[in-house]
Amino acid sequence: MQKITTFLWFDDQAEEAMNHYVSIFKNSKVLSVTRWPQGHASEGKVLVASFELDGVQFQALNGGPQYKFTEAMSLSIDCKTQDEVDHFWNKLTGGGGEPGRCSWLKDKFGVSWQVVPEQLPRLLQDPDRAKAGRVMSAMMQMGKIDIAAIEAAAKG
Known part of the structure; x- marks a missing residue:
């Protein structure tokens, strides 16, 4: 098990990003997808997705538009x-x-x-x-x- 995992915050593209990255890197795979539960406004949409790129684990969250990526990371x-x-x-x-x-x-x-x-x-x-x-x-x-x-x- 990996001790530290990079966690990426997306507006609503976590699943699309995960699938894109997995398609680019060899030895990569989707590990799990957690969807919003029944009754929630975002029912059925991805909340958190876990994936592996060439042996390194990542998580992606659909957290909304509050935060954007910068070159600082x-x-x-x-x-x-x-x-x-x-x-x-x-x-x-x-x-x-x-x-x-x-x-x-x-x-x-x-x-x-x-x-x-x-x-x-x-x-x-x-x-x-x-x-x-x-x-x-x-x-x-x-x-x-x-x-x-x-x-x-x-x-x-």
């Missing part, structure tokens, strides 16, 4: 290849999402994500600070990270 995806970066970037920005800068994006529900190839933090932490600086400069010009371009920047 994001979900980071570690990627091994450019194909993985492209897959997650395209799926999460598709259908109304917004590309951001330096690996960040917002999906169509307003949730902020970072799609990060494993090469990026390694190159940014390189002991050769000039190399790391070139990588940082290249990254600052990008939305979706281009692995070949950051590796070229590292080489000078």
